[in-house]
Amino acid sequence: MILPEPLEILIEELNKLPSIGRKTAQRLALHLLKSQKEDISNLVNSLISMRDNIKICSKCFNVSVDDECEICKSPKRDNSVICVVEEVSDVIAIEKTNEFNGLYHVLGGVLSPLSGKDAASLKIDELVKRVSNSNIKEIILALNPDTEGESTALYLAKILKRFNIKITRIARGLPIGGDIEFADEATIGRAVLGRIILE
Amino acid sequence: MTLNNLLISNFRLHKNTELNFSDELNYFIGGNGQGKTTILEAIYYLCTTKNLNQNSDTEAVSFGEKEFSLFGKFNELIEYKTRIQFDIESNKKNFFINEKQVTRSASIIGKFPVVSLTPLDHAITQGSPADRRKFVDSIISQLSPAYLEILLEYNKILRQRSALLFQIRERKEKSLIDQLEAWTEILLNNGTEIVKHRMIFAEEFNKIIRENYLKISDQNEIPSLEYNFLNSVSDDDIKKNFNDKLDEYYDDEIIRAQNLVGPHRDEFIFYLNQKELKKYGSQGQHKTFQIALRFSQFFYMFQVIGKKPIFLMDDIFGDLDKNRVKKIGEYLKIVGQAFITLTDLNNNNNIFKSSNDKIIFVNNGHVHYA
Numbered sequence: 001m002i003l004p005e006p007l008e009i010l011i012e013e014l015n016k017l018p019s020i021g022r023k024t025a026q027r028l029a030l031h032l033l034k035s036q037k038e039d040i041s042n043l044v045n046s047l048i049s050m051r052d053n054i055k056i057c058s059k060c061f062n063v064s065v066d067d068e069c070e071i072c073k074s075p076k077r078d079n080s081v082i083c084v085v086e087e088v089s090d091v092i093a094i095e096k097t098n099e100f101n102g103l104y105h106v107l108g109g110v111l112s113p114l115s116g117k118d119a120a121s122l123k124i125d126e127l128v129k130r131v132s133n134s135n136i137k138e139i140i141l142a143l144n145p146d147t148e149g150e151s152t153a154l155y156l157a158k159i160l161k162r163f164n165i166k167i168t169r170i171a172r173g174l175p176i177g178g179d180i181e182f183a184d185e186a187t188i189g190r191a192v193l194g195r196i197i198l199e
Numbered sequence: 200m201t202l203n204n205l206l207i208s209n210f211r212l213h214k215n216t217e218l219n220f221s222d223e224l225n226y227f228i229g230g231n232g233q234g235k236t237t238i239l240e241a242i243y244y245l246c247t248t249k250n251l252n253q254n255s256d257t258e259a260v261s262f263g264e265k266e267f268s269l270f271g272k273f274n275e276l277i278e279y280k281t282r283i284q285f286d287i288e289s290n291k292k293n294f295f296i297n298e299k300q301v302t303r304s305a306s307i308i309g310k311f312p313v314v315s316l317t318p319l320d321h322a323i324t325q326g327s328p329a330d331r332r333k334f335v336d337s338i339i340s341q342l343s344p345a346y347l348e349i350l351l352e353y354n355k356i357l358r359q360r361s362a363l364l365f366q367i368r369e370r371k372e373k374s375l376i377d378q379l380e381a382w383t384e385i386l387l388n389n390g391t392e393i394v395k396h397r398m399i400f401a402e403e404f405n406k407i408i409r410e411n412y413l414k415i416s417d418q419n420e421i422p423s424l425e426y427n428f429l430n431s432v433s434d435d436d437i438k439k440n441f442n443d444k445l446d447e448y449y450d451d452e453i454i455r456a457q458n459l460v461g462p463h464r465d466e467f468i469f470y471l472n473q474k475e476l477k478k479y480g481s482q483g484q485h486k487t488f489q490i491a492l493r494f495s496q497f498f499y500m501f502q503v504i505g506k507k508p509i510f511l512m513d514d515i516f517g518d519l520d521k522n523r524v525k526k527i528g529e530y531l532k533i534v535g536q537a538f539i540t541l542t543d544l545n546n547n548n549n550i551f552k553s554s555n556d557k558i559i560f561v562n563n564g565h566v567h568y569a
Contacts (some may be wrong), residue, residue: 002259
């Protein structure tokens with residue numbers, strides 16, 4: 001069936017978004033069709049306002065309203081520790097834990113020669129500059145435990161070595177509240193290798 | 200473990216075929232192109248979720264149909280009802296055990312062990328080193344999910360690293376060279392794990408193949424399998440030798456933009472009386488060796504997982520002399536459940552049938568029992 005053009009356009013636009021398939025896009029579009037005009041303009045305005053008002057932090061490349069983000073500006077944060085992550089979504093995930101009180105650095109991806117991601121296309125130079133200009137004591141590498149994340153971590157460790165600071169990587173192992181018997185072999189293997197001494 | 204019942208629908212020539220099997224030997228008799236091998240293919244799918252001859256899933260769907268489905272009942276301690284469905288349009292394969300969907304194919308590894316002996320096996324002894332690595336890898340990964348994961352990871356590292364080598368050949372930047380060092384370290388760690396697994400395998404397999412070859416061949420020939428990774432003897436050796444070799448080939452790797460060192464270039468060499476089979480073996484010796492390898496795989500898997508795999512044999516008696524056929528026929532009695540295709544019965548009356556065996560005639564996708 002051929003849909004009216006304005007509806008078809010909206011479906012196609014929604015379909016461009018990640019994890020939205022054609023069917024979901026269609027459902028969302030038909031739902032919006034039934035919504036109040038006011039709700040629609042609120043949604044549209046929020047989209048435009050987000051695009052106009054959100055910037056990327058000039059220090060850590062997290063999302064921000066100002067030139068520097070709330071985390072970088074906060075006097076309560078420990079500015080001698082930087083946690084290096086792949087994406088903004090990782091900052092959100094780590095912030096939710098309330099366990100980390102340092103600063104972040106968002107790389108914007110990981111090294112992947114196959115997809116043309118090299119050191120120059122990531123915020124690596126910026127990280128090196130940050131480390132050399134300020135009084136950093138520790139860099140925590142919080143990258144995904146896959147091949148690309150691993151190689152990026154090794155590469156960063158290598159180029160940051162000359163600053164004589166502590167370079168750590170987040171631990172890998174079993175999820176809290178999970179059963180060992182249900183974890184996959186690779187995770188259990190890693191957890192055994194990364195065991196710690198009980199005092 | 201045995202497969203007792205199989206239902207095939209819209210799978211190549213078989214529109215709707217139901218089969219009941221013997222716990223021992225099952226023979227499928229029929230002319231060429233009647234659908235004998237298809238039944239072995241269906242069994243292999245249910246055991247591994249994969250295609251026996253590495254064809255695409257789409258090709259297995261009957262002409263003009265949209266999906267195939269296979270349904271099998273395995274018996275071990277309890278009955279396992281397994282079902283596999285493939286749909287062309289969504290290109291999705293769904294696998295169920297006792298009506299529960301299985302999403303990770305690694306979770307069925309070792310559950311329904313299977314060994315197949317097909318005419319394509321000639322490549323194992325006569326083909327390229329890649330064919331031999333495939334043979335070895337398929338055995339170890341059927342037994343160790345960890346090995347399978349390391350192998351997949353390793354292949355990904357190779358692709359990334361060769362892309363990087365290519366970039367370095369174009370422009371020799373310091374940052375790219377540093378990145379190479381990171382990828383080399385991962386290659387080294389991962390590759391070492393592969394070599395360790397392969398070494399353990401080669402040692403065990405060597406013992407088993409010696410016993411099995413003698414049971415099939417009437418000559419007093421001694422077979423062996425040699426696996427050697429840069430003359431390494433101990434685990435520590437492997438990593439050190441691997442590293443040294445990578446250093447040695449550093450410039451070459453960049454010039455050719457290729458991964459030149461590592462287990463992806465391993466060779467497994469077969470010997471018969473200390474002579475290299477590939478160079479000096481006769482056609483008959485090759486064939487006997489291939490059969491001995493599959494029997495050895497059977498007993499190796501039996502030894503590791505403690506249950507007898509299902510044995511699939513596709514048209515293997517064609518080029519063998521009467522004596523060997525007779526020996527293999529006797530040997531088959533101890534393997535457990537086997538599925539064997541033959542073009543006709545008369546030429547193979549050397550294969551002894553016990554009263555428990557089943558003979559099934561296959562004719563253009565239809566079956567009837569003898």
